[in-house]
Amino acid sequence: MTTHDLTRTPPEALRHARRMFAIVAVLMPALLTATGTVVMLAWMPTMPELVVTHWGPNGADGHGPAWTYLWLLIGIGLLLPVLMAVVTLALAGAHWGGAARLMGALAAGLAAFALSTSLGSLTLQRVSEESTPPRIGGVMALSFAAMLVVGALAWAAQPRVRPAEGRTLAPRHVVQVADGERVVWLGTTSMPRAALIAVVVMLLALAALAVFMLGTGVDGGWIVGASVIIVALAMATATAFRVRVTPEGFAARALVGWPRIVIPLDEIESVRAVDISPFGEFGGWGWRIAVDGRTGIVMRSGPSMEISRRGRKPFIVTIDGAEDAAALLQAYLDRAADPASNAPDQGGSGS
């Protein structure tokens, strides 16, 4: 389609949002990590061969070379934020939204957290060389505080971009409802096959791990097993939904029967078909709530129905043929709003 996309994030705002995002999600972690690295390298000559690298409930219970902290800092403070930034930039595309902004804030917060924990832990061990074993509690509290503060600053530094409204799609065919006729629209929306396969493969690997851990009596096997069951249940309820539009309104339910949603016609204000980007607006896939409060069944990017509800946030469902479904629902809304059009129209032209 070549129609001009009026509702997408305007290029100017998008460029600004992406620039600020890059600053907080890439530049800031890079600066923080570089600072930490320099400090750590300066400390290295005076550090003991082995330092505490792990704290259990009863104090230090793991030791390792001081270098461990450097790798930790670089991994969590730089590589992870950069990875998050790349994924966000790639997935959000031109549909910037609150979810992308949140990822930027999170990336900056993570970098602050990594810097604070690694330098904090080492500081503890520089100060109390052989006295009482150091406690990590204070450092952790400080690190979480640093993450929150830096994350909040990074959130505030980024512009608030109105969530992309998405392009309104027009139906390919005129959808009309004649008197006495019952017209319904049925469709199924499901996760893209590639995504489904990836999740199933991951689940099988986890299940194999759980069986192995339980079989060999490794601690925590039951935790893995329980998470496999929970993820499998979540999958079953969230991979495919049946959607229908009838004269009574809109309904959707998961293939397994739950969860389901019914929106009666008189609760619907208007409906339209839009093009949405699940990542920029909803931060992911599934039955979701966007940062701006819209809820929806989001399985993929592309054509979706956006149902505006009276006194509530709109409901979104991504589905093939959203144009026709929205047109039909709108036809019922128009009919309800203007009962006169319901009057008998006998002997219509020969069509």
Next chain:
Amino acid sequence: MLIRVDPDSARPLYDQVAASVRADILSGALSPGDRLPPARDVAGALEINQHTVLHAYQRLREEGLVDLRRGRGAVIAAGAAPLAELARDIDELVGRAAALGVSTRTLAGIVQSHRELRPDSRTLEGPEEVSP
């Protein structure tokens, strides 16, 4: 997929359901490989009997537009692809007929009798008489 029925129409309900599926194939809303919703769901939405929907699906299968497989439900057959290619021609034909004052009903009758005149004309299955 859009399905419309008019309970007051003289046309059998199953035929109306089948016609809706055909129209969806023509419009491109359904293409080969797409799964039709379970008859139970269609029947529930239309407030008609499930067997009526199954009857429609059976009819479409006889026309080579739908594959019915146990456990997989009704799937649009590869044989439905040529139908979508006809969409534009049919649009044009119906439009021209309307401009000339020929109703779709008359047009349908002509098409039907045309088919009856030449029973050996190609079916939707495609050419079968490929010599070995």
